[in-house]
Amino acid sequence: MIGILSYLVFFATLASILAIAVLGLNLQWGNTGLFNGGVAAFFGAGAYVTLILGGQPQDEHLGGFALPYLVALAGGIAAAALLAWIVGRLTLKLRHDYLAIATFGVAVAFENVMRNALWLTGGAQGLRGFERPMRDLLGDGLNYNSVFLAFVLVLLLLVYGVLQRLAGSPFGRLLRAIREDEDAARSLGKMPARIRLTAFVTGSAIMGLAGGLYGTFYAFVSPQDVLPTLTFQIWAMLIVGGAGNNRGAIAGAFLIWGAWTASGWALSRFAPVEAQLYTGSIQFILIGLVIVGMLLWRPQGLFPERLVVSQSGKPGH
Amino acid sequence: MAEILLSTRGLSRDFNGFRAVDDVSLDIRAGTITGLIGPNGAGKSTLFNLLTGMLRPSSGRVTLKGADVTGLAPDALFRKGLGRTFQIPRPFARMSVLENVMMAPVAQSGESLLGPLLFPARVAAEEKRNRERAMAVLEFVTLAKLADHPAGKISGGQMKLLELARVLMGDPAIILLDEPAAGVNPTLTGILIEKIEELNRQGKTFVIIEHDMDFVMRHCDPVIALAEGRVVFEGSAAEAQANPVLLDAYLGSMADA
Numbered sequence: 001m002i003g004i005l006s007y008l009v010f011f012a013t014l015a016s017i018l019a020i021a022v023l024g025l026n027l028q029w030g031n032t033g034l035f036n037g038g039v040a041a042f043f044g045a046g047a048y049v050t051l052i053l054g055g056q057p058q059d060e061h062l063g064g065f066a067l068p069y070l071v072a073l074a075g076g077i078a079a080a081a082l083l084a085w086i087v088g089r090l091t092l093k094l095r096h097d098y099l100a101i102a103t104f105g106v107a108v109a110f111e112n113v114m115r116n117a118l119w120l121t122g123g124a125q126g127l128r129g130f131e132r133p134m135r136d137l138l139g140d141g142l143n144y145n146s147v148f149l150a151f152v153l154v155l156l157l158l159v160y161g162v163l164q165r166l167a168g169s170p171f172g173r174l175l176r177a178i179r180e181d182e183d184a185a186r187s188l189g190k191m192p193a194r195i196r197l198t199a200f201v202t203g204s205a206i207m208g209l210a211g212g213l214y215g216t217f218y219a220f221v222s223p224q225d226v227l228p229t230l231t232f233q234i235w236a237m238l239i240v241g242g243a244g245n246n247r248g249a250i251a252g253a254f255l256i257w258g259a260w261t262a263s264g265w266a267l268s269r270f271a272p273v274e275a276q277l278y279t280g281s282i283q284f285i286l287i288g289l290v291i292v293g294m295l296l297w298r299p300q301g302l303f304p305e306r307l308v309v310s311q312s313g314k315p316g317h
Numbered sequence: 318m319a320e321i322l323l324s325t326r327g328l329s330r331d332f333n334g335f336r337a338v339d340d341v342s343l344d345i346r347a348g349t350i351t352g353l354i355g356p357n358g359a360g361k362s363t364l365f366n367l368l369t370g371m372l373r374p375s376s377g378r379v380t381l382k383g384a385d386v387t388g389l390a391p392d393a394l395f396r397k398g399l400g401r402t403f404q405i406p407r408p409f410a411r412m413s414v415l416e417n418v419m420m421a422p423v424a425q426s427g428e429s430l431l432g433p434l435l436f437p438a439r440v441a442a443e444e445k446r447n448r449e450r451a452m453a454v455l456e457f458v459t460l461a462k463l464a465d466h467p468a469g470k471i472s473g474g475q476m477k478l479l480e481l482a483r484v485l486m487g488d489p490a491i492i493l494l495d496e497p498a499a500g501v502n503p504t505l506t507g508i509l510i511e512k513i514e515e516l517n518r519q520g521k522t523f524v525i526i527e528h529d530m531d532f533v534m535r536h537c538d539p540v541i542a543l544a545e546g547r548v549v550f551e552g553s554a555a556e557a558q559a560n561p562v563l564l565d566a567y568l569g570s571m572a573d574a
C-alpha cells in the first residue's frame with residue numbers, strides 16, 4: 001500500500017514538473033506560434049544553474065555556492081530566461097521550420113557543452129553535491145516527497161493561474177493575433193518582434209522553473225536529462241493535450257507521462273527478454289504513433305483551443 | 318481648401334533597375350475620398366506599399382499631418398494615424414470577429430506581460446470600454462451578429478467589412494483601402510461603400526486604390542491616375558471623365574483587360 005502511494009507521489013511529482021514545462025511551451029507555440037525545438041536547453045539551464053547555485057562546494061566543478069534554495073531556483077529561472085533572450089534576439093526573425101531547426105541546434109549544443117565542460121558541469125558524470133532543501137526537517141522518503149509534491153503543485157497552479165489570466169487579457173489576444181497574421185498585426189500598430197521575444201523569454205523561464213524543480217527532485221542532473229528526447233516528450237504532451245489550451249497542456253503532461261511510464265513497465269514485465277533491450281526505442285515508437293494519430297485524427301488535441309477567449313459579444317457578459 | 322493630410326514629394330522606388338514608382342508628388346486633402354487609379358502594372362500597389370510603410374522608397378519623402386514619415390514601419394504609421402486594409406483580407410482567422418476588432422486600439426494597458434497581472438482592475442475597465450466600442454463599430458458595419466464567430470469562417474465580403482471595422486477601431490486620421498471592391502459580391506460592396514461614404518461625411522479621409530474605373534468615378538473625388546509609375550492625371554472626378562487622354566489611355570486599356 002505504502003509502495004503504491006509512494007509511487008503515485010513520485011509519478012505525480014514528475015508529471016506536474018513536466019506539466020509546468022508544457023505550459024511554457026504552450027505560451028510559445030499554442031498562443032504565439034513560436035516553434036521551439038530546443039525545450040531541453042531551457043529546461044536544462046534551469047536545472048543546472050539551480051543545482052550549481054544551491055549545491056555544496058565541490059572540487060570537481062564550479063560551485064556549488066550553497067545559496068538559499070529559493071534564490072538558487074530563481075537563478076535557474078533567470079538563466080533559462082537569459083539563454084532565451086540571447087537565442088531569441090538571434091533567431092526570432094526566423095519563422096516556423098527555421099526557428100525549429102535553429103532552436104533544436106541550440107539544444108544539441110547545450111547538451112554537448114554540459115557533457116564536455118567538466119569544470120562547469122561535471123561532464124557526463126553530472127552535477128553532484130546538492131542537498132535537497134529542508135531535508136533535515138523532513139528526512140527522506142514519502143514524507144519528504146509528499147511535501148515536495150505539494151510545493152510543485154502550488155507552483156503548477158500558480159503558473160496555470162498566471163497564464164490563464166494572460167490568455168484572457170489583451171496580451172493574450174495580441175499573442176494570438178501575431179500567431180495568426182504578423183503583417184496584419186503590424187498594420188494595426190502592434191510590434192510583433194518585441195511581443196514574440198517577450199513570449200519566448202517568458203515561456204522559456206517557465207521551462208527553466210520546471211528544470212529547476214526537476215533537478216531539485218533528483219538532487220542531480222546530467223547530460224542524460226537534457227537529451228532531445230525531453231523536447232520530443234514535451235511536444236507530445238502539448239499536441240495530445242491541445243495546443244492553445246492551458247488545461248489541455250496539463251492533461252497532456254499527465255496522460256503522456258502516464259502512457260510513457262506504463263508502457264515502460266508493461267514492456268519490462270511482458271515483453272520477451274530479447275526485446276527488453278529495446279524498451280526505450282519501443283516506447284518512442286509508441287509515443288510517435290500517438291503523436292501521428294493525434295495529428296491525423298484530432299489535430300486540435302483532446303482539449304481544443306477556445307475561440308472566444310478575451311471577450312464575448314454576448315450581452316451581459 | 319482643406320489641409321493636406323498625406324503628401325509625397327519626388328517619391329520613387331526601383332526594383333533591380335526597374336522604376337516601379339517614378340517621381341510621384343501628390344497631396345491627399347483632409348475630408349476627401351481620393352481615388353488612385355491605373356491599369357495593372359501602373360505602380361499603384363508599389364505606391365500603396367510605400368505609403369503604408371510596407372516598402373521603403375528609393376528616394377523622395379512622405380509627409381503625414383505635416384511630419385516627415387519617410388521609411389517608417391507600418392506599425393509606427395498606424396500609431397501616427399494612418400490605417401490600411403488589404404486587397405486580400407487578412408483576418409486573424411482563429412480568433413473571434415469581436416477579438417479581431419478589439420486588437421486595434423493602440424496603447425492598451427493590458428497588452429504588456431505585466432499589465433494584466435499588476436493592474437487587473439484598470440485593464441478590465443479598459444476592456445469593457447473597448448468591447449462596447451467594438452460592438453458599436455461591428456453594429457455599424459453590419460457584423461454585430463457575427464461577433465463570436467471565427468473570423469476565418471465568414472465570407473470574403475464580410476472579411477472586408479471586418480477589416481474596415483478593425484481599422485476604424487484604431488481611429489486613424491486617414492484610411493487607405495486596397496481594392497475594396499475586388500472579389501466581393503455587389504451587395505456587400507454596396508454596404509461597404511455606403512459605410513465609407515457615411516464615415517467620409519463625418520469627416521474621415523480615405524484613399525481608395527482601384528483599377529475599376531467605373532467604381533472610382535462614381536465614389537471618389539478627386540482622382541489621381543498613374544501610368545508607368547508616374548502621375549498622369551490629378552483632378553476632380555468630373556474633370557477625369559472629360560479628359561480625353563485619360564479616357565483613351567485608361568478606358569481603352571481597361572476595356573482590353
